[in-house]
Amino acid sequence: MEQSLTDRKAFYQILTRKIMVLILVVSFSPMILTTGILVYRFNLTYTEKIQAHISELVQKHTQNIDTFLSEKLGNIRYLARQFDSKQQSPKIFLQKNLGLLKKEYGDVFTDLGLVNGNGIQFAYEGPFKFENADYSDAEWFIKASDKPFYISDVFAGLRGHPHFIIAVKITSNGSDYILRSTINFGAFNSLVENIHIGKTGIAFLINSKGKLQTQTNVGLKQSIIASMMDSDCYKNNETIFAKKQDALGNKYLCVTSRLKNIDWLMVFRQDLNDAFRDLWKTQLLALAIFIFGCIAILSVAFTLPRNIVKLISSADKKSEVMNKQVVESGKLATIGELAAGIAHEINNPVAIMVEEAGWIEDLFEEEDLTGSENFDEFKRALSQINTQGKRCKEITHKLLSFARKTDSTVNDVQINDAVKEIVSLTAQMARYNNVIIETNLNEGIPYIRIAPSELQQVILNLINNAIDAMEKSGGTIKIETKISQIEKNHLVISMEDNGPGIPKNNLDRIFDPFFTTKAVGKGTGLGLSICYGIIQKMGGKIDVHSQIGSGTKFRIWIPFQEEIIEVTDNDSESEIQGEKT
């Protein structure tokens, strides 16, 4: 038994583990695959989308700036073609055209100036007094002298704040001039400033030396700008998208695009955290869902198999109890049949003995033995044979009536009769164990439809247990039957002994199958469990109260149908009426 129990435990443990592993594999593999693929695809798509969006933005703005510069350069080149030093005074020419430009483009053009081959601005129209200013050493002048037109980098120059110059070479009447115009830095700067993405996305222009050509709200150190640049940026005409890391370890996104008209770069910079904030939020959400899923799967994987195995084991136990019950009732039926056979076999010889004794008594009447000294003794012996014969008959009849009821056929049963029968059956054993069985069987208890043998099995079991418990010292068992005051339409059979009582630890388990405190081989641990099953099948319930040292009380409630009471009530009434008449 012990071995099979440990075997069963091991089997259930393996079963639990198998189900657990199965749940884990079946749940985790598709979840990991699905989540992995989804997150990967989403990352890819989202990164591509962000890249395309930023690239497009940068490209558009680069084009805008290119267009702006082309247009302004075109304006100045057009003016340059119009200029003829013979026909009009340079001052008037400048004055007239700056007015026209301002009218057309607003504040974009700050001033106009004509510089001769020596770098002297001989004519100027604008807000400053730069007439006769000497630009011979200015970088733009040197560079502009070699080319038909030139757009300078942004510089502070004579006026002390950033600006840049568009210069166009004019050859008029054999002399070279340069028509220059200063472009309002503010108007130009706003073209770049408008690019704002997220919290950290900024755009700026730098020249070929890596010098900032626009103003930014964020203070950018020259070293940082330099670190962002690499030679490829200037060579390639396309938009370049790169992820880089600065000296502080901040990762950022760097998008560069080269301008066509001038050797400048449009640079867009955004922290990676900022650029991919939404992506990372989504990733975080996915991770949270994944972790939640994992926890859910784990909790299910750990609890479900245990519950399933618990159910299986309880079902196994139940079926085992059922099997045992079938075996037990089979045994009882066999004992019943055996008893019936034995009773028949015994009744015949006992009948012969009794009759023979009676025959001797008959013969005594014919013989005159009154004088014989043993006559009284003969009479006594014969009457003793008669008495003992009757006793045998009683015993065999009890056995037979028990045997008759070892089937589970449902009948209308009077509880009191069933109790009386069992008490008389166990009386001998009780006497042998110094146990007195007292009964208090109340009248008026209705008939109930149950299998009498099953109820008797329950009562017999409880009496046997009580006798076993009081084995050493003897005691009293009180059996009471009555109609329940608490439960409607229920009758109660209570059975109280004054034995040693049941310890509290055992009390919760006494109805559990295979629980026994008896020595190995003495009890199966199934008796009370079977009783419990039988009472439950009858729709009733059984409970137990016990106190160490004072005894144990079992109570059995069995439901009855109201109609039966009514019938018996009517019967008793009609009987009374009958008596009266």
Added chain:
Amino acid sequence: MIGNRKEEKIISVLLVDDEKGYINVLANRLSKRSINATKAYSGGEAIQILRKNDFDVVVLDLKMEDMDGVEVLKIMKKMAPEVPVIFLTGHGSQEAAREGISFGAFDYLTKPCELSELIEKIKEAYQCQLEESKGSHIE
């Protein structure tokens, strides 16, 4: 007065049981009490005896080796339906005895039984049979 006269009449009883020892002593004791008892040690024998002789009452064991008591009863009821049959059984199966009653047995007793009880039952059966036959004559 009539009753007394009737009681004085010797009632003839057929005892059927395969327990020889039992019916031998029973026959002796009944004879001492003015009941003429004939013994049959098996169902077959009983039927044969019944074919040749008339009896007032039959006392029949329920379980015999050759024939079941109920079977014997069925045959007897065909042969002499007016003769009342009392079952006397050592087997506790009262169901079988009740079944016998449903096939026309007068009553049943269980072994070992008091002789007085048996005689009472025999007389009762005889009386009953008498009244019935009287009734049928009047009809």
